[in-house]
Amino acid sequence: xxxxxxxxxxxxxSKHFGGLAVIEDLSFSVRRGSCTGLIGPNGAGKTTVFNLIxxxxxxxxxxILLDGVDIARIPSRRRIHHGVARNFQNIRLMPHLSALxxxxxxxxxxxxxxxxxxxxxxxxxxxxxxxxxxxxLAEAGLAQIENATVGSLPYGLxxxxxxxxxxxxxxxLLLLDEPAAGLNPAETDALREDITAICRDRGITLxxxxxxxxxxxxxxxxxxxxxxxxxxxxxxxxxxREDALVREAYLGTAAxxxxxx
Amino acid sequence: MSGYLEGVLVLLAINxxxxxxxxxxxxxxxxNLGIAGFAVIGGYFSAFVSNQLAVSPLLAIPLGGAVxxxxxxxxxxxxxxxxGIYLALATFALGEMVRAGILNLEVVGGAAGYxxxxxxxxxxxxxFTLGVVGLVWLLFSTRFGIAIxxxxxxxxxxDLMGLNVRAFQxxxxxxxxxxxxxxxxxxxxxxxYIEAQYFSISLSISIVLYVLFGGTQSVLGPLLGATVxxxxxxxxxxxxxxxxxxxxxxxxxxxxxxxxxxVTGTQIRRLLGLRxxxxxxxxxx
Numbered sequence: 105x106x107x108x109x110x111x112x113x114x115x116x117x118s119k120h121f122g123g124l125a126v127i128e129d130l131s132f133s134v135r136r137g138s139c140t141g142l143i144g145p146n147g148a149g150k151t152t153v154f155n156l157i158x159x160x161x162x163x164x165x166x167x168i169l170l171d172g173v174d175i176a177r178i179p180s181r182r183r184i185h186h187g188v189a190r191n192f193q194n195i196r197l198m199p200h201l202s203a204l205x206x207x208x209x210x211x212x213x214x215x216x217x218x219x220x221x222x223x224x225x226x227x228x229x230x231x232x233x234x235x236x237x238x239x240x241l242a243e244a245g246l247a248q249i250e251n252a253t254v255g256s257l258p259y260g261l262x263x264x265x266x267x268x269x270x271x272x273x274x275x276x277l278l279l280l281d282e283p284a285a286g287l288n289p290a291e292t293d294a295l296r297e298d299i300t301a302i303c304r305d306r307g308i309t310l311x312x313x314x315x316x317x318x319x320x321x322x323x324x325x326x327x328x329x330x331x332x333x334x335x336x337x338x339x340x341x342x343x344x345r346e347d348a349l350v351r352e353a354y355l356g357t358a359a360x361x362x363x364x365x
Numbered sequence: 366m367s368g369y370l371e372g373v374l375v376l377l378a379i380n381x382x383x384x385x386x387x388x389x390x391x392x393x394x395x396x397n398l399g400i401a402g403f404a405v406i407g408g409y410f411s412a413f414v415s416n417q418l419a420v421s422p423l424l425a426i427p428l429g430g431a432v433x434x435x436x437x438x439x440x441x442x443x444x445x446x447x448x449g450i451y452l453a454l455a456t457f458a459l460g461e462m463v464r465a466g467i468l469n470l471e472v473v474g475g476a477a478g479y480x481x482x483x484x485x486x487x488x489x490x491x492x493f494t495l496g497v498v499g500l501v502w503l504l505f506s507t508r509f510g511i512a513i514x515x516x517x518x519x520x521x522x523x524d525l526m527g528l529n530v531r532a533f534q535x536x537x538x539x540x541x542x543x544x545x546x547x548x549x550x551x552x553x554x555x556x557x558y559i560e561a562q563y564f565s566i567s568l569s570i571s572i573v574l575y576v577l578f579g580g581t582q583s584v585l586g587p588l589l590g591a592t593v594x595x596x597x598x599x600x601x602x603x604x605x606x607x608x609x610x611x612x613x614x615x616x617x618x619x620x621x622x623x624x625x626x627x628v629t630g631t632q633i634r635r636l637l638g639l640r641x642x643x644x645x646x647x648x649x650x
Contacts, residue, residue, distance in 0.1 A: 158525050159525070160521065160525070180524055180525060181524045181525070181527055181528065181529060181530070182527070183525075184525065184526060184527040185527060190525070192522070196519055196521075196522045198514060198515045198518040198519060198522070198523075199518055200514050200517070200518050200582050200630060201511060201514055201515065201518070201630075202630070202634065205511045205514075208508065208511055209511060209512070209515050209523075209526050209528075210526065212508070212512065212526050212527050212528055213526065213527030215508060216527055216528075216529070220508065221507065221508050221509050221512065222507045222508065222509060223507055223508045224503075224506050224507050225506075225507065225508050225511065226505075226506040226507070226510065226511070227503070227506035227507065233508075251634045253630065253631040253634075256631070269526075273526070273527070
């Protein structure tokens with residue numbers, strides 16, 4: 105079950121909402137430096153896994169080890185300090201803040217002390233943190249929108265700002281929930297190249313939930329398949345594709361893809 | 366300067382201070398309907414100190430603010446467990462409790478009110494107001510201002526980004542309470558007399574309206590709102606008894622046309638020349 109050098113280990117984790125088991129005795133691991141896909145039909149519990157890792161919901165039983173530390177016992181607010189950052193399936197930027205200020209929020213976990221909070225980021229133009237955030241926007245080709253209120257920006261740009269915000273936390277493990285949703289094929293390809301380069305250059309391990317199987321095939325070396333809150337398969341995308349249980353869970357989609365191929 | 370003009374400007378300066386007292390918690394997404402209660406704490410405490418210990422109002426007023434802030438801190442933790450309308454009710458009840466308490470406090474005159482010996486005039490009050498506005502503006506130029514807005518916009522995500530949501534809310538509530546206390550101290554020392562009846566819920570509601578009217582998303586909003594609310598009724602004096610009807614009509618029209626308040630963060634960035642392509646597009650649509 106546990107591969108070599110895991111950064112994240114899900115150890116027998118269960119989560120129930122009332123009588124409904126959304127995650128049932130789930131164990132898997134994510135290899136350091138890998139890009140691991142988390143796939144499964146709608147309602148399989150993929151986003152719940154992210155919510156359990158980041159502490160949106162407490163787990164019922166089990167352990168979630170990030171580099172050996174059981175982060176399930178750490179308050180949700182502290183988990184980003186341990187190096188795990190995420191985006192959201194439905195973009196959740198701070199609508200009243202500018203693009204630049206949203207990026208500055210991403211730095212918060214590196215600035216959370218009393219003096220960090222009083223950093224005059226909007227007062228002194230050359231402030232180190234402000235410049236770092238501006239440089240990140242400029243590098244992403246978003247310099248011209250740094251002062252735009254994000255609520256007014258188009259969907260695609262908001263998605264990129266949200267990704268930048270997560271990266272500003274300098275995570276070791278990045279959780280991306282449907283990063284390609286709503287993007288056209290060209291944008292999806294560009295995003296995949298960006299993500300690959302960023303994770304490689306900064307040594308970030310990636311765990312990604314995605315419905316677009318072509319995207320997953322191209323991006324991920326390993327895949328974990330969930331259905332009804334349980335793991336039904338794991339391995340390389342090719343191996344998983346041949347798995348009987350996965351084909352059953354994905355029957356409609358898989359059949360369609362095969363006829364196309 | 367005529368006595369009338371000075372009177373209006375003093376009221377304006379004090380109302381601006383009150384507006385910032387309400388602004389800080391509102392900016393963090395928390396409605397405090399007990400501002401008058403904290404103002405009355407600061408007012409009575411500073412008056413008591415300057416009367417009994419012959420301390421200069423310049424020291425007594427900040428002391429009153431500090432005490433109001435301490436009371437704010439003490440109640441913030443339990444009170445901020447409630448949300449939305451319940452928080453409004455809890456803070457309302459708190460303000461009324463303080464007022465009723467002081468009405469029964471014989472050492473400061475009880476229901477008869479409390480005369481204040483020391484007297485301050487417009488320049489001193491204006492200085493305090495400038496100090497409060499300056500401090501809040503400085504505070505909002507730091508990461509704190511961004512964090513407060515983030516907490517207001519999305520508590521869950523703010524928490525996941527590592528922000529201590531509760532600490533920011535308590536800090537905003539406490540600082541707002543302290544500022545309200547300073548406003549109460551200014552009032553007591555200018556009018557040479559303070560009575561608890563004046564600091565009622567209707568004062569708290571007016572103060573919250575200054576902020577909602579001026580805009581809750583930018584530091585300039587409360588300043589503008591308090592100014593309009595103080596000066597507009599005076600400017601409409603010409604039409605005698607109709608002035609409050611006209612005033613109310615203007616408020617309704619403004620709130621319909623600009624529910625976000627007179628000024629927003631986007632506008633401020635525009636005014637500062639920090640325009641972006643997309644703001645322009647938004648403006649065009």
